[in-house]
Amino acid sequence: MKAKFYAAAAIALVLASTAHAGGAHDHSPKHGGVVTESKDMDYELVAKPTVIQLHLRDHGKSADVSKASAKLTLLSGTEKQEVELKPAGDKLEAKGTFKVGPGTKAVAIVTIAGKPSGTVRFALK
Template sequence: MLRNLIPTAVTCLALGIGAIAHAADKHGHDHKPQHGGLIAEAADLDFELVAKTDSLTLYVAHDGKPVATAGAKGTATVVAGSEKIAATFEPAGSNTLVAKGSFKMGVGVRVAVAVTLAGKPEAKLNFRLK
């Protein structure tokens, strides 16, 4: 009798996990880049980094809706090989932070970001350029 229950229990468990994962996908999170950048999630927020040789732009959203960046503070460290370049983000629009500078771009370049939005815990993000 126990032999008959084990496959049934495993099947129920697998279906339950699949249903939970499916429900999470329908929760409203759209992890597709809206600005052609890379997406990372932290502190219950979605961050999209658009990296260019002269600027780093960070868009902030929650469940697909823009999150205000007024009063936000942030830093970025761009790591290209053995070279590290530090930058400071400044609010630049309703849900946007921008860091200006001269940055190396290319496959494998890493960008470590730390951002604090008003009333939110610090978000630490890591992006790897493609």
């Protein structure tokens, strides 16, 4: 009986330490968008007909986007639209008229000062 208890305790300790070491962080949307993870960074795309926002989180904390930019390509059916996203407070943003809706695909090329560009893909729901 003691052996089972110690085995269970050891497993619980290993799982807890793995989660604490960064093996598990929250990837849920914080702004009502769609989240994709790439290289330990969460990218949340919020796409509305008049505004597009891209929120970046590094290990759960908002990333500094003051020297960042993104080029977003929207693919909706046979239509293609390219959008430049610029810093707007704690996010990258563009305002205008955008064809977005369920099934729209988006590809973002994100550039962050001091870090190489990354490509992130989204599928809007």
